[in-house]
Amino acid sequence: MSSSSALENKQLSPTPKNFTTVMVICVVLLGVCVIASLVFGSRLVRFNELIDGLFHPEIDTYGANIVRKRISRTVFSLLCGAALGVSGALMQSVTRNPIADPSILGVNTGAALFVVSGIAFLNISTANQYIWLALAGAAITAVFVFGIGSMGRGGATPVKLVLAGAATSAAISSLVSAILIPRAYVMDQFRFWQVGSVGTGSWSAIATFAPFLIAGILIAFITAPALNAMALGDEVATGLGVRTGVLRFIAALAGVILCGAATALAGPIGFVGLLSTHVMRLILGADLRFVIPMSAISGAIILTISDVTGRLIGSPGELEVGVVTAFIGAPLLIFLAMRSKVRSL
Amino acid sequence: MKPTHQFQAEQIVAGYDNKTVIQGVDLVIPSNKISVIIGSNGCGKSTLLKTLARLIKPTSGKITLDGKPIGKIPPKQLARVVGLLPQSPIVPEGISVADLVGRGRFPHQTLFNGWSKKDFEAVAEAMRIMDITEFANHNIDELSGGQRQRVWIAMALAQQTDILFLDEPTTYLDITYQVEILDLLTDLNRKHGTTIVMVLHDINLSARYADHIFALYKGKLVAEGEPSKVITSTMVKDIFGLDCTVIKDPISNSPLVVPKGRYHVNHPPADGH
Amino acid sequence: MRNDSIELIISGRRQRRRRWILVTAALAAIACMLCCAMLLLGNTIYPVKDVIRALSGEQIKGVSFAVNTIRLPRMLAGLFAGFAFGIAGYTFQTMLRNPLANPNVIGITSGSSAAAVFCITVLHTSNTVVSIASVIAGLATVIIMYLLSRGRSFSIGRLILIGIGMQAMLDAVISYLLLVSAQQDIPTALRWLGGSLNGSQMRELPPLVITVFIFAPIIILLGKHLSLLELGEQSATSLGVSTDKTRIALILSSVCMIALATSTTGPIAFVSFLSGPIAKRLTGAGFSNAIPAGLVGVNLVLAGDLIGQFAFEVRFPVGIITGLLGAPYLIFLLIRMNRRGEL
Numbered sequence: 001m002s003s004s005s006a007l008e009n010k011q012l013s014p015t016p017k018n019f020t021t022v023m024v025i026c027v028v029l030l031g032v033c034v035i036a037s038l039v040f041g042s043r044l045v046r047f048n049e050l051i052d053g054l055f056h057p058e059i060d061t062y063g064a065n066i067v068r069k070r071i072s073r074t075v076f077s078l079l080c081g082a083a084l085g086v087s088g089a090l091m092q093s094v095t096r097n098p099i100a101d102p103s104i105l106g107v108n109t110g111a112a113l114f115v116v117s118g119i120a121f122l123n124i125s126t127a128n129q130y131i132w133l134a135l136a137g138a139a140i141t142a143v144f145v146f147g148i149g150s151m152g153r154g155g156a157t158p159v160k161l162v163l164a165g166a167a168t169s170a171a172i173s174s175l176v177s178a179i180l181i182p183r184a185y186v187m188d189q190f191r192f193w194q195v196g197s198v199g200t201g202s203w204s205a206i207a208t209f210a211p212f213l214i215a216g217i218l219i220a221f222i223t224a225p226a227l228n229a230m231a232l233g234d235e236v237a238t239g240l241g242v243r244t245g246v247l248r249f250i251a252a253l254a255g256v257i258l259c260g261a262a263t264a265l266a267g268p269i270g271f272v273g274l275l276s277t278h279v280m281r282l283i284l285g286a287d288l289r290f291v292i293p294m295s296a297i298s299g300a301i302i303l304t305i306s307d308v309t310g311r312l313i314g315s316p317g318e319l320e321v322g323v324v325t326a327f328i329g330a331p332l333l334i335f336l337a338m339r340s341k342v343r344s345l
Numbered sequence: 346m347k348p349t350h351q352f353q354a355e356q357i358v359a360g361y362d363n364k365t366v367i368q369g370v371d372l373v374i375p376s377n378k379i380s381v382i383i384g385s386n387g388c389g390k391s392t393l394l395k396t397l398a399r400l401i402k403p404t405s406g407k408i409t410l411d412g413k414p415i416g417k418i419p420p421k422q423l424a425r426v427v428g429l430l431p432q433s434p435i436v437p438e439g440i441s442v443a444d445l446v447g448r449g450r451f452p453h454q455t456l457f458n459g460w461s462k463k464d465f466e467a468v469a470e471a472m473r474i475m476d477i478t479e480f481a482n483h484n485i486d487e488l489s490g491g492q493r494q495r496v497w498i499a500m501a502l503a504q505q506t507d508i509l510f511l512d513e514p515t516t517y518l519d520i521t522y523q524v525e526i527l528d529l530l531t532d533l534n535r536k537h538g539t540t541i542v543m544v545l546h547d548i549n550l551s552a553r554y555a556d557h558i559f560a561l562y563k564g565k566l567v568a569e570g571e572p573s574k575v576i577t578s579t580m581v582k583d584i585f586g587l588d589c590t591v592i593k594d595p596i597s598n599s600p601l602v603v604p605k606g607r608y609h610v611n612h613p614p615a616d617g618h
Numbered sequence: 619m620r621n622d623s624i625e626l627i628i629s630g631r632r633q634r635r636r637r638w639i640l641v642t643a644a645l646a647a648i649a650c651m652l653c654c655a656m657l658l659l660g661n662t663i664y665p666v667k668d669v670i671r672a673l674s675g676e677q678i679k680g681v682s683f684a685v686n687t688i689r690l691p692r693m694l695a696g697l698f699a700g701f702a703f704g705i706a707g708y709t710f711q712t713m714l715r716n717p718l719a720n721p722n723v724i725g726i727t728s729g730s731s732a733a734a735v736f737c738i739t740v741l742h743t744s745n746t747v748v749s750i751a752s753v754i755a756g757l758a759t760v761i762i763m764y765l766l767s768r769g770r771s772f773s774i775g776r777l778i779l780i781g782i783g784m785q786a787m788l789d790a791v792i793s794y795l796l797l798v799s800a801q802q803d804i805p806t807a808l809r810w811l812g813g814s815l816n817g818s819q820m821r822e823l824p825p826l827v828i829t830v831f832i833f834a835p836i837i838i839l840l841g842k843h844l845s846l847l848e849l850g851e852q853s854a855t856s857l858g859v860s861t862d863k864t865r866i867a868l869i870l871s872s873v874c875m876i877a878l879a880t881s882t883t884g885p886i887a888f889v890s891f892l893s894g895p896i897a898k899r900l901t902g903a904g905f906s907n908a909i910p911a912g913l914v915g916v917n918l919v920l921a922g923d924l925i926g927q928f929a930f931e932v933r934f935p936v937g938i939i940t941g942l943l944g945a946p947y948l949i950f951l952l953i954r955m956n957r958r959g960e961l
Contacts, residue, residue, distance in 0.1 A: 099779070103786075104782075104786075148949065148952055148953055148956065149956075150956075151953060151956035151957055159775040159778065159779060160952075160956060162778075162779055162782055163718060163778065163782075164952055166782050167945070167948045167949050167952055168949065170722075170887070170888075170941070170944075170945055170948065171941075171945030171946065171948065171949060172945075173941070174812075174887065174937075174938055174941030174942050174944075174945055175942070175945075177811075177812060177937075177938050177941070178934065178938050178941075178942060181932060181934055181935075181938065182931075182932040270786065271786075319794060320794070322790070323790045323791075323793065323794045326786055326787055326789075326790035327787060327790060327791075329786075330783045330784065330786045330787035330790075331783070331787070333779070333780075333782075333783035333786070334766060334779075334780045334783040334784065337767075337776050337779035337780045337783065338766055338767070338776065338780065398856060399855070400851075400852055400855050420855075420858040420859065420860050421858035422858075423858065424856065424858025425858070427856075428856055428857075429852065429853075429856035431850065431852035431853055431856070434849070434853060435715065435848075435849055435850035437715075437848045437849065437903060438903065439898065439902070439903040440903040440904055441630065441634065441902075441903075441904055443627045443630055443631060444631070444634070444903070444904035444905075447631075448845060448846060448849065448857070449857065451842060451846055451857045451858060451859070452858040454842070456839055456842070460631065465624055465627055465628055465631075466624065468627055469623045469624040469627055472623065472627070473623055478623045478626065481623075481626050481630055482626070482627075482630035482633075500853075501856075504856075504857065510856075
């Protein structure tokens with residue numbers, strides 16, 4: 001990335017005026033989410049229990065322990081949300097398509113297929129093994145969907161991509177079911193994972209997941225200026241010194257890594273990327289140097305809030321977060337579809 | 346010969362999606378003649394045609410056929426008298442030419458699938474007029490653009506209506522086909538008495554083929570009548586914003602619009618370049 | 619000369635008609651054979667004579683139970699649901715001029731399924747209420763989608779996008795209901811998410827059968843109108859079709875049939891999607907293909923169920939088989955449409 005394009009970036013898009021305000025609001029919201037996530041659930045936690053759980057490890061009351069258990073879950077949902085948020089931003093940028101989101105593109109189902117196959121045929125069982133398979137599945141599906149969606153005139157338009165994603169998703173789902181049916185032992189585990197849950201968040205899972213998250217987000221930050229240039233069009237970007245082919249590949253890879261890892265550990269959770277990136281784009285404009293980090297934060301907020309909502313609504317059990325995000329996200333998809341100029345089929 | 350009809354529009358106001366395009370037009374379609382609607386892009390020609398052909402419901406005003414408002418005439422019955430060829434027809438895949446032309450017989454058919462003797466005759470005649478008989482059993486996908494347009498017109502002809510509306514029937518065709526189709530439509534009018542109302546974008550072809558011209562400007566009818574009376578350089582300037590000279594077409598004696606641009610003019614422009 | 623050209627047209631049309639009749643007859647024959655196979659095949663294969671006697675009401679040990687309580691309802695469910703899915707899918711695809719715009723994709727089957735699952739697992743209502751609820755849900759889904767996709771100008775692409783969004787929401791609802799309800803057993807889940815003939819019972823069938831007998835003829839009679847709608851709004855109106863009324867009648871009939879079929883067997887994957895195109899490829903495009911599409915639907919469902927029951931060591935529900943068949947075709951279709959620039 002040459003220094004000239006960095007300069008161009010600064011000239012093309014100065015810091016958005018409302019950035020500080022947005023940042024402050026988001027951080028506050030984040031704090032609220034964290035507290036909510038620690039406090040709410042099947043058992044409401046009182047203020048003193050909260051303090052005890054967080055700061056006084058020697059106090060061993062029921063309430064304090066609940067708080068401690070929820071810490072890992074909270075951290076997990078923050079990290080997952082951030083990963084999904086950034087993944088959505090990257091995918092939307094790479095495909096130049098406001099509707100790109102890992103779940104809509106069927107990447108989740110691809111990851112699921114590989115995980116299920118792994119469980120059924122290769123007898124894998126540890127989180128580490130899940131991740132690699134899920135990543136492979138996510139990557140291959142992304143390539144496939146993007147490939148089909150780009151064929152023909154116009155490249156990868158929103159309609160074509162979504163259709164390709166839906167078709168591939170449907171196709172893979174049948175395969176997944178076909179594998180699961182003879183194997184009841186896999187079925188239960190899979191179905192729970194399928195609706196998307198962060199309830200499985202444990203510290204070891206977080207440890208497994210963290211490297212991927214860090215790698216993905218780093219790549220996202222580094223490529224952000226170049227991606228900005230690419231948003232102006234391939235020719236313009238090449239003129240500014242950007243190697244578009246390589247850039248697309250790297251950004252897509254990062255997106256897939258983030259989404260694949262999150263899916264592997266928490267199951268397919270959809271629409272978070274769509275929601276967080278879209279909202280941040282609306283507020284901050286199209287400069288990815290700001291949209292990406294804010295997508296991470298807003299993604300974390302959205303997922304954590306959805307998780308808390310799921311706990312509240314589903315009480316005494318809980319409603320899986322994937323259901324909540326589908327419920328909020330699908331209307332957004334519908335709204336976007338309504339507003340956009342969709343060429344007649 | 347086709348019967349005479351009184352087709353009249355009174356004070357129609359029409360448009361789409363809260364936008365009014367036609368602002369109060371009164372007209373009477375000359376029966377058994379060829380009429381052409383002209384005007385610049387966006388003036389409402391297509392909208393007017395579609396409103397007359399009852400595809401668009403006017404927000405106010407009346408359109409009557411032989412005294413009856415067209416909204417009150419049962420659709421199938423109306424379709425036996427009034428037909429329309431749309432601007433960009435949609436072609437279903439994989440259908441054979443004869444079957445597509447045959448769909449134009451719907452207003453004359455009953456609920457069940459068979460074709461009567463009259464249907465076959467109408468289809469054969471329509472295909473003969475448009476010279477596509479050889480393609481009868483071919484797949485529509487195998488035909489070229491010009492041939493497909495002829496198939497569409499044949500379908501409108503198979504409908505055997507007394508009045509035929511055509512929305513830019515020649516726009517995507519070569520000049521040869523344009524003239525050919527306009528000649529065929531003239532045949533239809535002269536030999537069978539079909540009333541034809543067309544939107545054409547080419548003002549010279551309009552001047553040559555029309556018996557009657559309707560000139561639209563910004564949704565209002567600003568002139569109508571015989572081409573030699575309506576097409577004058579003043580009118581062209583008013584409606585199209587184009588400087589021109591109008592001469593007599595050496596072949597048909599109809600008005601021929603010769604545009605004046607900035608270059609290639611006998612006298613240099615005023616600023617003396 | 620004139621007579622020659624008429625002859626050409628007449629003979630051509632007669633030939634195409636003949637092909638249509640032959641194909642439809644063949645499809646019907648295959649359907650009959652599959653129906654018989656459904657009755658004869660099973661864990662135990664009974665002699666034909668016994669099966670016929672059991673059907674006519676005689677009480678034969680073993681046979682009567684197997685045939686009348688298990689196989690017969692299964693066959694009838696498959697028969698009527700298959701026909702319903704096939705004809706409804708064909709109707710939507712023709713009306714919207716796009717094979718991708720069919721009830722499986724644009725969320726209508728999900729809406730009916732969600733309502734059915736809700737009634738069965740949460741409200742524990744009677745069958746009649748389930749049927750009515752799924753019809754209402756199906757219609758509501760259509761209405762909502764139509765209103766949402768109207769926008770500045772109706773576009774089928776927008777409709778499909780919105781449909782996919784609605785399907786995502788509704789599928790989430792179904793998954794949730796299944797997970798949370800007491801009915802977590804796998805057969806039930808599979809039936810509602812993918813479609814299955816397992817557990818079909820005679821008493822569930824009357825609503826479906828009645829609906830098909832009422833609404834399928836409506837669509838068949840409107841065959842010509844549907845063909846004209848295929849030519850686009852302008853041509854159809856000019857030819858005398860009351861497009862709004864016709865569309866309402868067609869949509870109402872299709873949704874009712876789909877809703878009832880879905881509430882009986884679950885949304886059998888891809889049958890709505892595949893039937894129309896397969897029928898068209900077999901019979902050609904000149905005539906109304908409602909009946910052939912329905913028959914293709916029947917054949918897909920019955921054959922899929924038989925394959926699912928007997929082809930592998932494990933029993934797969936019919937939805938999985940049709941899903942595995944339909945998915946590659948869907949992708950192939952997408953690729954072809956993209957190549958041709960139709961998307």
